[in-house]
Amino acid sequence: MYEADGEKYFVVDGHVHFWDASPANWVKGQEQYAKGWIECFHAYQSLGPPETHWPLEKFQKYSEEDFVKDVFEEGHVDVGIFQPTYLKSWYREGFNTLERNAKLAEKYPDKLIANGRWDPREGETGLKQLEEDAKRYNLKGVKLYTAEWHDGSRGWTLKQPEAQFFLEKCQELGIKNIHAHKGPTIWPLDKDAFDVADVDYAATSFPELNFIIEHVGLPRIEDFCFMATQEPNVYAGLAVVIGGLMHARPRFFNKVMGELLFWVGEDKMLFASDYAIWEPKWQLEGFLDWNYPDDEFSDYPAVTTATRKKILGLNAAKLYGIEVPKECRLPAEAGTPAAREDAELVGDQ
Amino acid sequence: MNTRARVLDALGEVHDPELDEPITSLGFVTSCQVTLDGDVAVVLRLPTPQCAPNFAYLMAADARNVVRRLPGVRHVTVRLEDHYTGEEINAAVGRGEGFTRAFPGETDDDDLQALRRLFQRKALVARQSRLCEVLLADGATPEQVIARRVADLPDIPDARRCLELRGDLGIPREEDSPAFVLPSGEPVAAGDLTRWLRTARLVRMSLEVNGGICRSLLQIRHGLAVDDPEEVAR
Numbered sequence: 001m002y003e004a005d006g007e008k009y010f011v012v013d014g015h016v017h018f019w020d021a022s023p024a025n026w027v028k029g030q031e032q033y034a035k036g037w038i039e040c041f042h043a044y045q046s047l048g049p050p051e052t053h054w055p056l057e058k059f060q061k062y063s064e065e066d067f068v069k070d071v072f073e074e075g076h077v078d079v080g081i082f083q084p085t086y087l088k089s090w091y092r093e094g095f096n097t098l099e100r101n102a103k104l105a106e107k108y109p110d111k112l113i114a115n116g117r118w119d120p121r122e123g124e125t126g127l128k129q130l131e132e133d134a135k136r137y138n139l140k141g142v143k144l145y146t147a148e149w150h151d152g153s154r155g156w157t158l159k160q161p162e163a164q165f166f167l168e169k170c171q172e173l174g175i176k177n178i179h180a181h182k183g184p185t186i187w188p189l190d191k192d193a194f195d196v197a198d199v200d201y202a203a204t205s206f207p208e209l210n211f212i213i214e215h216v217g218l219p220r221i222e223d224f225c226f227m228a229t230q231e232p233n234v235y236a237g238l239a240v241v242i243g244g245l246m247h248a249r250p251r252f253f254n255k256v257m258g259e260l261l262f263w264v265g266e267d268k269m270l271f272a273s274d275y276a277i278w279e280p281k282w283q284l285e286g287f288l289d290w291n292y293p294d295d296e297f298s299d300y301p302a303v304t305t306a307t308r309k310k311i312l313g314l315n316a317a318k319l320y321g322i323e324v325p326k327e328c329r330l331p332a333e334a335g336t337p338a339a340r341e342d343a344e345l346v347g348d349q
Numbered sequence: 350m351n352t353r354a355r356v357l358d359a360l361g362e363v364h365d366p367e368l369d370e371p372i373t374s375l376g377f378v379t380s381c382q383v384t385l386d387g388d389v390a391v392v393l394r395l396p397t398p399q400c401a402p403n404f405a406y407l408m409a410a411d412a413r414n415v416v417r418r419l420p421g422v423r424h425v426t427v428r429l430e431d432h433y434t435g436e437e438i439n440a441a442v443g444r445g446e447g448f449t450r451a452f453p454g455e456t457d458d459d460d461l462q463a464l465r466r467l468f469q470r471k472a473l474v475a476r477q478s479r480l481c482e483v484l485l486a487d488g489a490t491p492e493q494v495i496a497r498r499v500a501d502l503p504d505i506p507d508a509r510r511c512l513e514l515r516g517d518l519g520i521p522r523e524e525d526s527p528a529f530v531l532p533s534g535e536p537v538a539a540g541d542l543t544r545w546l547r548t549a550r551l552v553r554m555s556l557e558v559n560g561g562i563c564r565s566l567l568q569i570r571h572g573l574a575v576d577d578p579e580e581v582a583r
Contacts, residue, residue, distance in 0.1 A: 036398045036433065043397070046569040047562075154455070186402050186434070190448065190458035192467060193401055219367070219562070222471075222555040249561045255554045263551065 002076040004288050010328035012316035013280050015239040015272030016080040019096035022061040034090040047248040048278045075280035082114045083143035102137050115141040120162035121150045134173040141177030147185035155187030158198035167206050181214040194220045203231040215240040225263035232340040235268045243278035246286050258300035266307040267339045270316045306334035352421050353383040359415040367404050368560045369472035376567050387423040394430050396566035402434040409442045470532035473514045475556050476507045477529050478549030491542040497528035
């Protein structure tokens with residue numbers, strides 16, 4: 001819980017990692033990809049304030065103590081949600097797997113949620129694995145990473161028929177939250193690989209599932225926003241928006257937040273730090289201090305305490321069924337966090 | 350103007366298809382060398398090694414094409430450095446081959462025309478909205494804005510680029526054609542202007558933000574100030 005100006009905020013960080021990208025974990029012959037990947041992430045970290053930058057060596061593999069300090073103690077995070085990224089073509093034990101995350105989550109059962117993953121190209125084996133994972137880890141969500149390389153294939157889409165079986169399986173297993181992440185992607189090679197139309201398709205086909213679009217569909221925020229106005233079960237994951245823009249490009253941050261609040265709405269936006277790319281502390285504190293700078297933004301929705309409370313934690317708590325302490329809740333007139341109908345209202349404007 | 354200056358000028362006409370900005374002002378041209386005999390070697394770089402190969406291919410191929418057209422230029426090589434698929438792209442571009450030859454068996458779209466058009470439409474929307482907003486801010490009514498013709502457009506970069514994009518998209522751009530059109534070529538209706546601008550502002554924000562992130566990442570990766578035009582002439 002975080003307290004500022006007499007208000008108490010319940011903080012859910014919707015996107016955290018506990019990765020191992022150290023050279024010892026690089027796949028032989030694929031070193032250039034493993035190295036390139038983590039160095040690219042490291043460059044992203046430089047978009048945050050200088051005092052939060054880490055040396056590359058620490059960034060490749062950080063400790064449990066680092067995680068606990070940065071996320072819980074200094075980061076004010078009440079509950080963190082692990083979004084795994086496997087990348088086993090490049091990292092021997094995977095970059096950031098459910099197993100690795102779950103080990104940490106078991107030590108902090110009230111503070112960490114470990115999400116699973118699936119890949120339709122794994123077929124029957126993948127479906128069985130998903131079932132096992134769901135049972136063993138009591139999965140409430142999965143992170144889908146369509147840019148993953150697998151057996152010579154450079155990516156997949158939520159439109160492909162095999163993906164439907166996995167979505168059905170999620171529904172059957174009570175895995176309600178589907179976190180979709182597109183990039184950095186290169187497939188299909190001749191089309192816009194960041195196109196979110198496949199998520200739109202899945203969201204229409206599976207109205208009971210929630211689709212959280214990580215990084216608000218960046219670099220296709222506009223396509224994401226158009227989709228979110230049409231699909232009541234589509235949500236915005238704010239990782240990278242805050243970390244990548246709030247400090248480095250504050251003018252753009254104002255505009256992106258304004259557009260998201262207008263098109264997607266405060267009930268459907270979820271705070272996320274993308275730790276360890278960026279630490280949550282400066283993002284959370286900066287976000288609480290943030291408002292539009294001037295009159296230029298007068299036709300964007302207002303930012304209120306309720307807006308901040310919902311985005312920082314109440315929306316995600318609702319999607320994941322996390323109990324929120326009484327003192328952090330909102331009065332009834334402030335609306336329902338994670339309310340699906342709001343998107344349609346925004347779309348009608 | 351010497352050959353190198355003309356080559357750099359020509360490279361300024363090559364746009365990142367996704368951002369609709371010249372590759373020179375984005376800082377994507379690492380170096381440009383011209384020999385006395387007119388052989389040109391251009392090196393390009395992108396913000397990350399994972400930048401989309403299709404856009405990367407288009408920029409490299411476009412760069413080669415604009416430079417080859419210049420008088421006094423003999424042999425042209427364009428090399429994309431430090432990219433996951435750089436080898437494939439460089440080989441195909443070097444041989445003057447289409448996209449399918451860069452990635453045999455993985456794609457059957459040789460000129461990526463559909464992809465290019467998709468982003469030209471977004472760029473047109475974004476640039477027109479800037480022009481419209483200036484008119485509205487100066488007190489024009491929606492009716493007056495949509496009554497504007499191509500001949501009324503100011504001679505500024507946004508307007509000139511709009512006309513180029515219209516040419517690429519096959520949208521008429523005669524002097525008496527409407528100044529503001531939908532990507533289909535239909536004129537924007539006065540009653541739709543507010544809503545259209547709201548949407549256009551979103552598209553424009555997306556392009557601008559992506560350009561900002563690309564600049565920041567390139568700057569970090571190479572430790573340079575990419576907004577500095579001196580960088581290209583290094």
